Amino acid sequence: MTFPQFPHQCTAHFKIHNYSRATPALQEALKDLPRLAALASHETGLPITGEVDIRIMTHNSAKHSMRADTLKRYIPLIGAKNAQRMISQEEKFNKLIYGKGVTVAGTTNPVKKELSLINTSGHHDPELHLKETIFHEMVHIAQQSTTLTHQYQRIAHASTKAAYVSLNRKDARKLNAKANFLRKIIEGQANYLTKKVINEEKITSSLEFINSDRQPKKPTILNTMRYYY
Numbered sequence: 001m002t003f004p005q006f007p008h009q010c011t012a013h014f015k016i017h018n019y020s021r022a023t024p025a026l027q028e029a030l031k032d033l034p035r036l037a038a039l040a041s042h043e044t045g046l047p048i049t050g051e052v053d054i055r056i057m058t059h060n061s062a063k064h065s066m067r068a069d070t071l072k073r074y075i076p077l078i079g080a081k082n083a084q085r086m087i088s089q090e091e092k093f094n095k096l097i098y099g100k101g102v103t104v105a106g107t108t109n110p111v112k113k114e115l116s117l118i119n120t121s122g123h124h125d126p127e128l129h130l131k132e133t134i135f136h137e138m139v140h141i142a143q144q145s146t147t148l149t150h151q152y153q154r155i156a157h158a159s160t161k162a163a164y165v166s167l168n169r170k171d172a173r174k175l176n177a178k179a180n181f182l183r184k185i186i187e188g189q190a191n192y193l194t195k196k197v198i199n200e201e202k203i204t205s206s207l208e209f210i211n212s213d214r215q216p217k218k219p220t221i222l223n224t225m226r227y228y229y
Contacts, residue, residue: 009047010038012113014054021056023119025209029130030054036131039202040138043193048142053114062107062118069109077157082164108140110153115141128205132194135203139190152182 014033022030033054041048057065067087074083107116115137123129143149159175162168197203 008041010041025126046142078164
């Protein structure tokens with residue numbers, strides 16, 4: 001596999017699952033996958049190594065997979081009943097804030113080198129949007145090796161345990177505030193670097209999949225927020 005000629009620490013190889021599900025725009029975006037991963041390593045100064053699983057999903061399969069992964073992580077921590085309750089509360093919150101039909105274009109598994117990409121055509125330039133998403137999520141995969149991310153995961157788990165097991169609301173609030181602060185730093189870096197490489201035109205599009213009936217989205221607080229799972 002040939003990587004671009006700029007300094008980076010990306011030696012990863014990629015395994016794409018369910019490629020037949022990918023739309024033409026996503027197939028085109030995936031051609032740029034090695035370069036986007038190397039670019040994420042270059043911009044963060046962090047390594048991306050080993051095998052990275054890329055899963056192509058529909059909106060429904062992504063929702064099911066995310067729910068199953070969350071249950072798998074939290075059942076040993078807080079029990080099945082509490083894990084189900086926690087997920088239901090999060091889903092209600094997301095529906096209330098973002099609307100019934102909202103979906104994200106990609107997510108990373110916080111404890112695996114795994115990126116899920118969701119077919120989406122609801123953008124002015126879906127190819128460019130998907131390339132931006134791949135870069136953004138590769139930044140998160142690079143971040144998995146940092147002390148900051150490990151600290152965030154540890155505090156987030158402690159916050160959840162305090163809320164659902166020990167039922168110590170005071171501790172839960174304090175820990176949740178710390179976890180949210182760290183998550184903002186993690187997400188802030190990914191958002192900043194994504195905007196940076198776009199402005200520097202390091203991510204471009206073939207312009208083959210433009211939806212002329214859709215205008216480019218103007219940035220707002222809701223359509224620029226992403227969550228680090």
